Amino acid sequence: xxxxxxxxxxxxxxxxxxxxxxxxxxxxxxxxxxxxxxxxxxxxxxxxxxxxxxxxxxxxxxxxxxxxxxxxxxxxxxxxxxxxxxxxxxxxxxxxxxxxxxxxxxxxxxxxxxxxxxxxxxxxxxxxxxxxxxxxxxxxxxxxxxxxxxxxxxxxxxxxxxxxxxxxxxxxxxxxxxxxxxxxxxxxxxxxxxxxxxxxxxxxxxxxxxxxxxxxxxxxxxxxxxxxxxxxxxxxxxxxxxxxxxxxxxxxxxxxxxxxxxxxxxxxxxxxxxxxxxxxxxxxxxxxxxxxx
Amino acid sequence: xxxxxxxxxxxxxxxxxxxxxxxxxxxxxxxxxxxxxxxxxxxxxxxxxxxxxxxxxxxxxxxxxxxxxxxxxxxxxxxxxxxxxxxxxxxxxxxxxxxxxxxxxxxxxxxxxxxxxxxxxxxxxxxxxxxxxxxxxxxxxxxxxxxxxxxxxxxxxxxxxxxxxxxxxxxxxxxxxxxxxxxxxxxxxxxxxxxxxxxxxxxxxxxxxxxxxxxxxxxxxxxxxxxxxxxxxxxxxxxxxxxxxxxxxxxxxxxxxxxxxxxxxxxxxxxxxxxx
Numbered sequence: 395x396x397x398x399x400x401x402x403x404x405x406x407x408x409x410x411x412x413x414x415x416x417x418x419x420x421x422x423x424x425x426x427x428x429x430x431x432x433x434x435x436x437x438x439x440x441x442x443x444x445x446x447x448x449x450x451x452x453x454x455x456x457x458x459x460x461x462x463x464x465x466x467x468x469x470x471x472x473x474x475x476x477x478x479x480x481x482x483x484x485x486x487x488x489x490x491x492x493x494x495x496x497x498x499x500x501x502x503x504x505x506x507x508x509x510x511x512x513x514x515x516x517x518x519x520x521x522x523x524x525x526x527x528x529x530x531x532x533x534x535x536x537x538x539x540x541x542x543x544x545x546x547x548x549x550x551x552x553x554x555x556x557x558x559x560x561x562x563x564x565x566x567x568x569x570x571x572x573x574x575x576x577x578x579x580x581x582x583x584x585x586x587x588x589x590x591x592x593x594x595x596x597x598x599x600x601x602x603x604x605x606x607x608x609x610x611x612x613x614x615x616x617x618x619x620x621x622x623x624x625x626x627x628x629x630x631x632x633x634x635x636x637x638x639x640x641x642x643x644x645x646x647x648x649x650x651x652x653x654x655x656x657x658x659x660x661x662x663x664x665x666x667x668x669x670x671x672x673x674x675x676x677x678x679x680x681x682x683x684x685x686x687x
Numbered sequence: 688x689x690x691x692x693x694x695x696x697x698x699x700x701x702x703x704x705x706x707x708x709x710x711x712x713x714x715x716x717x718x719x720x721x722x723x724x725x726x727x728x729x730x731x732x733x734x735x736x737x738x739x740x741x742x743x744x745x746x747x748x749x750x751x752x753x754x755x756x757x758x759x760x761x762x763x764x765x766x767x768x769x770x771x772x773x774x775x776x777x778x779x780x781x782x783x784x785x786x787x788x789x790x791x792x793x794x795x796x797x798x799x800x801x802x803x804x805x806x807x808x809x810x811x812x813x814x815x816x817x818x819x820x821x822x823x824x825x826x827x828x829x830x831x832x833x834x835x836x837x838x839x840x841x842x843x844x845x846x847x848x849x850x851x852x853x854x855x856x857x858x859x860x861x862x863x864x865x866x867x868x869x870x871x872x873x874x875x876x877x878x879x880x881x882x883x884x885x886x887x888x889x890x891x892x893x894x895x896x897x898x899x900x901x902x903x904x905x906x907x908x909x910x911x912x913x914x915x916x917x918x919x920x921x922x923x924x925x926x927x928x929x930x931x932x933x934x935x936x937x938x939x940x941x942x943x944x945x946x947x948x949x950x951x952x953x954x955x956x957x958x959x960x961x962x963x
Contacts, residue, residue, distance in 0.1 A: 404786050407867065411782035412794060414775045415838060422835040423801050426812035433812065440818075488709075491702045500950060502703050505710025507946045507953060512714070513896035515914035516935055520713050523720065523928050531716060534733045567710065568957070575958030624805045627898040631918055645807040645899070652811045653903045665808040676803035680796065 427669070434666045438659035446659070453663035463664065465639055466647040473558065473643065474622040480562035481618050482611070485569025492570060493577040506574075509567040518631030521560035522547075532556075550640030553633050557641050560628050565621065569614045576610025577603070616679040623672050644668055714939055721745065721932035728929055744933035748920075751927075754934055756909065757916035762941075764826055764901075764912055765894040768833035772841050772890045773883060775834065780845035781871055785854065795846070802839035806832075806899060814903055824907040832900055837890035844889070844956050848882030849875065885956030888949055895942055913938045 434453055438446035457463050492502045509517075525532050525546040533543055546552045580603065588598045604611075626645035629635055635642035648668065652661035693701070720728065722740040748754050779798070783791055813832060814823075822828045856878070857870040865873065876883070898914045905911060911919075917938060920931045946953060 405788065408782040408786040408788045411778040411786075415779040415798065415842070418775060418831070418835055418838065419798070419801055422813070422832055423804055423809065426809050426816065427804075429812040429816065430808060433815065488706055491699075491706045494699050494703070496699070496703060501707050503950050503954060504947065505707045507950055508714060508943060509710050510957070511892050511896075511942045511946050512939065513898065513914045515896075515898040515918065516938060517713075519917065519931060519935060520717055522926075523932070524713070524716075526926075526928070528731070529728055529733050529928075531733065537732070563709075563713075571954060571957050620803050620805070624807050626807065627914075630898070630902075648807050649810065649899065649903060652814055658811065658815050661811045665811045668805055669808040672803070672805045672808075676800065679803055680800060 430662050430665055430669070433658055434662035436659045436662075438657075438662075440656035440658060449659070453660055454666075456660065457663050457667060462639065462642075462647060463644075463667075466642050466644045467667075469554075469640070469642060470623060470625060470644040472554070473561065473625050474619055476558045477561045477565065477622050477625075478615060478618050480558065481566040481569050482615055484562055484566035485573055485614065488566060488570035489573035489577055492574050506567045506570050509564055510571065512564070514564060514627035515631045517560055517564045518628040521556065521563075521628070522632045525556045547633060548637060550637055553637060553641050557629055557633055560632060561622070561625065564628065565618060569618060572614040572617070573607065573610050576607045580606050612682055613679075616675060616682070619675050620672055620679070623668070623675070714943070717932045717935050717939070720929060721936045723929055725927075725929055744929040745937070747927075747930045748933040748937065751930060752916060752919050752934070753908070754916065754937060757911055757913045758937065758941075760826075760905075760910060760916075761895055761913040761938075764829045764833065765891045767826060767830045768837070768894040769887050769890045771830060771834045772837045773887055776838055776841035776845055776886060777876070777883070779838075780842050780849055781875070783842070784846045784849035785857075785871075785875075795842075798839050798842050801835065806836070810899060810903055813900070817904055822904075824905050824910050826910070828904040829894075829897070829901055829912070833890075833894040833897060836897070837886075837893045840889055840893075840956075841886040844886045845879070845882055848879050848885075852878050881952060882956075884949070885952045888945060888953050889956050891945070892942060892953075 433446075435448060435450060436446040437449045437452070488506060492506060496502065512520075524530050527533060527543055527545040527547070530546075532546075536544065544552065546556045584602055584606070585598055588602050593601065624645050625643045626649065629641045629643055630646060633641040635646055644664070645668070648661055648664045651657050651664060655661075719735065719737055721744050722737040722742075723734070724739065724741055724743070727734055727738055782788065783795055788794070809832070817823050817828050852875060857865075857874045860870040860874050861867065896914065897912075901912045901915045905915070917931070917934050920927055920934060
């Protein structure tokens with residue numbers, strides 16, 4: 395194989411085989427992102443009747459002064475703050491159980507895969523029914539412990555909390571699968587050695603499992619952060635951003651500006667801000683990946 | 688664990704039970720809800736097991752909205768996206784796994800990097816472009832982005848699968864007069880069927896689940912996919928929960944069946960894609 399990398403026919407073949415993938419990436423990712431950066435500099439509203447007009451950074455100035463943007467951004471960051479650690483802890487618990495030596499593995503396996511396979515939009519609807527104030531099962535279970543029924547979706551705080559719980563439930567299974575893959579690479583004799591040294595199960599977890607699992611934890615946490623920044627489906631179907639805009643996210647605001655109001659210029663500026671935030675996270679991810687290899 | 692009143696094995700079984708209930712209960716509860724009458728649903732305290740199971744809600748679900756059409760659209764879009772993704776990813780993965788190319792790691796990194804791109808930011812320019820070229824409200828408007836969405840994970844799964852298959856068999860076939868691509872088609876791909884299957888299921892589920900682009904690009908009644916269509920049962924202030932639940936059950940069953948049948952394969956594919 396040593397000589398073949400110079401084989402011109404092999405190089406040409408590689409280019410031909412990779413061409414469709416990179417053509418698609420260019421068409422659906424690179425070109426749109428370039429276009430996005432450009433249109434963010436224009437006053438380009440499809441409902442205004444006039445042609446797009448170059449306005450420089452004016453859209454970003456408007457973003458900076460837009461209270462709806464700040465409220466959506468803060469909600470989005472709060473979702474990251476609550477649901478990323480939430481899904482990591484829940485996912486770790488699920489993964490630890492799934493890694494136990496059971497004779498029949500399929501029940502736990504399905505319990506991880508089904509939440510992963512459910513569409514987020516379905517989870518939003520299901521959670522809306524779970525937290526329904528009169529006939530929802532959450533209030534039914536809580537009834538003995540609270541003096542009066544909780545109306546989840548009338549309160550900004552409770553709506554937000556219910557939404558975060560739905561997000562944590564839905565996303566923890568994917569986290570669990572990444573962590574499970576990591577757990578399965580830890581050789582048994584490491585635990586054997588720790589046991590010989592007199593480490594308890596608890597100490598083994600903190601001193602053996604966690605350090606060896608670090609790469610998987612980092613990958614899962616960053617993936618979860620990137621998806622949390624884009625939160626759309628669950629609030630859109632569960633709370634529709636309400637009450638008021640208590641559960642409205644940046645992605646919902648971008649969608650509303652672009653698709654409902656057809657304000658391409660302003661929507662682009664909002665999207666550029668979102669893009670910049672997630673690029674920071676992805677850069678950390680890719681750097682980690684490289685040092686990991 | 689000496690002082691514990693439960694044996695370690697019993698504790699393990701209890702933990703497994705908690706995980707199973709956590710994972711499956713919401714879907715089971717929706718199934719129960721879909722079988723109850725409106726009257727039974729508005730009783731307090733609420734009932735758990737349906738007292739008088741009825742299929743009426745399913746009849747309503749299909750009558751109130753074109754649910755069958757939503758399912759058809761979702762299946763069509765997901766299958767087309769799966770076919771296109773597998774074709775493109777297989778070619779790329781073959782090049783990355785079998786050909787000696789100097790930029791292999793760069794190419795792989797670029798493909799992986801796209802998986803971290805926020806879909807929401809692509810929404811604005813894609814919406815504008817699709818609108819300009821008249822592709823809004825078409826299958827293509829979703830199939831193309833869904834292909835890109837699943838391309839990274841499919842490529843990773845296939846590269847690691849191809850690399851696990853010894854190249855000797857293909858080399859032998861080439862000695863017998865097969866071309867490179869002939870050897871790939873006749874030798875490698877049949878051996879890689881499990882990997883192709885895994886990548887295909889991942890793409891299918893990703894496409895089946897997608898909501899934001901489907902909501903934004905295909906809003907015409909005839910082209911709505913299931914996650915979008917299923918939000919239409921609710922009015923501004925009315926939530927016909929039994930009918931919504933029935934529609935949800937219709938939406939959950941096909942993918943749940945796929946998952947039950949191919950669970951091991953799906954799990955291994957997900958973990959291979961996640962770890963890279």
